[in-house]
Amino acid sequence: MRVAIIGAGPAGLSLAYFLKRSGIEAEVFESLNRPGLKPCAWGLITGIEDLVPLRKESIISEIKGFRIYLNGKLVFDVRGDRKLGYIIDKPRFLEDIASEVEVRYNSHVIKRGGEYRLQDGSLLKGYDRVIEATGHYSLGKEHAIPAIQYITDYQQDPEIVEFYFYSGLLGYAWVFPDRNGAKIGIGGWATVDTLKEFVKGVLKGRVLSFHGAKVADVGIIEERLKQGNYIGEALGTVLPLTGEGIRPSILSAWAMAEAIKEGKPFEKVFKSMRIYSAIQYQAKIIKGVKEGKISTGGLSRVLTSSDPDLVFKIAIGEFGKLDMLKLVGRALYDVLFR
Numbered sequence: 001m002r003v004a005i006i007g008a009g010p011a012g013l014s015l016a017y018f019l020k021r022s023g024i025e026a027e028v029f030e031s032l033n034r035p036g037l038k039p040c041a042w043g044l045i046t047g048i049e050d051l052v053p054l055r056k057e058s059i060i061s062e063i064k065g066f067r068i069y070l071n072g073k074l075v076f077d078v079r080g081d082r083k084l085g086y087i088i089d090k091p092r093f094l095e096d097i098a099s100e101v102e103v104r105y106n107s108h109v110i111k112r113g114g115e116y117r118l119q120d121g122s123l124l125k126g127y128d129r130v131i132e133a134t135g136h137y138s139l140g141k142e143h144a145i146p147a148i149q150y151i152t153d154y155q156q157d158p159e160i161v162e163f164y165f166y167s168g169l170l171g172y173a174w175v176f177p178d179r180n181g182a183k184i185g186i187g188g189w190a191t192v193d194t195l196k197e198f199v200k201g202v203l204k205g206r207v208l209s210f211h212g213a214k215v216a217d218v219g220i221i222e223e224r225l226k227q228g229n230y231i232g233e234a235l236g237t238v239l240p241l242t243g244e245g246i247r248p249s250i251l252s253a254w255a256m257a258e259a260i261k262e263g264k265p266f267e268k269v270f271k272s273m274r275i276y277s278a279i280q281y282q283a284k285i286i287k288g289v290k291e292g293k294i295s296t297g298g299l300s301r302v303l304t305s306s307d308p309d310l311v312f313k314i315a316i317g318e319f320g321k322l323d324m325l326k327l328v329g330r331a332l333y334d335v336l337f338r
């Protein structure tokens with residue numbers, strides 16, 4: 001069995017890594033000349049350390065707490081001894097995985113009429129499967145929102161991440177620590193100009209650079225799931241309430257490797273994982289707001305008036321129906337999820 005994987009992000013590289021460990025040959029094709037160049041805030045929730053190598057050299061800091069603000073007012077300030085996640089050096093983390101697998105950089109793949117070709121026109125052939133792990137690049141406006149980010153020299157507490165919610169925005173701003181300062185960004189269902197206005201209020205320090213990208217925000221794309229050859233953000237594996245995509249993408253790669261190894265349908269394996277239902281639950285909340293079943297202000301109030309431990313569980317996708325009922329209440333639960 002030989003597998004071609006398009007895209008050397010967390011999803012594509014992890015898939016190659018998992019397949020190689022099962023003795024399955026895989027080759028990753030990547031447009032750019034190295035991994036990890038896509039704009040990202042580099043926050044990684046704990047939970048994948050046993051799946052892929054995360055060396056201490058790739059960890060910028062360990063996250064031990066978070067602050068949540070609603071319309072500029074601090075509503076949660078949680079700090080403990082428990083490690084909640086990391087700020088990673090994502091390019092270094094990905095380069096470590098890449099060093100264990102076969103990657104062909106500067107190899108942009110074009111799909112036309114069901115065929116995959118490299119830029120020089122040569123056909124990708126000799127592969128039993130071609131898996132698309134191309135991230136947001138293959139998503140349209142209906143599946144993704146804009147997210148922008150400033151890198152500044154503001155010295156953010158290395159153990160604390162901050163989130164800023166607003167009554168008038170379906171989305172949020174963040175301040176994350178970085179190796180030499182902070183990553184300050186915002187994403188949401190709004191234009192880039194509107195996002196820039198919102199984020200002005202949290203921008204701190206001297207701006208060193210600015211970048212942006214799209215981020216999937218509608219949950220799993222069912223037709224791609226059924227096709228069975230998409231993983232990662234190209235499949236929609238981003239938790240819609242938080243924009244967290246690194247860990248979900250790695251988990252989807254794990255599901256694909258299991259499916260290939262065991263000869264099972266990917267859809268079946270992935271749907272049995274908690275991350276799948278968590279993404280879909282959160283996607284229904286976003287859909288509920290867009291359809292006016294709950295206002296943005298109402299959603300922000302729900303998130304900021306509950307027990308912070310519960311909000312954290314919901315945010316990272318480690319929740320069941322009971323937790324969701326506790327968060328939104330029976331009446332709203334029925335409106336959003338029935």
Ligand SMILES: Cc1cc2nc3c(=O)[nH]c(=O)nc-3n(C[C@H](O)[C@H](O)[C@H](O)COP(=O)(O)OP(=O)(O)OC[C@H]3O[C@@H](n4cnc5c(N)ncnc54)[C@H](O)[C@@H]3O)c2cc1C
Nearest residue numbers: 007009010011031040041042043109134135232233245246
């Ligand atoms: C501003 C911003 C901040 C974010 N912050 C966080 C965060 O802090 N934590 C978190 O968990 N998530 C975050 N995300 C989301 C996260 O970055 C992505 O969800 C995650 O990287 C998706 O992984 P992936 O492997 O599916 O896709 P990607 O990381 O996008 O990788 C896809 C790769 O495929 C390559 N590619 C695309 N098309 C082709 C082609 N045709 N041929 C060859 N190669 C191709 C691309 O060059 C890229 O390297 C953020 C997103 C944005 C926009």
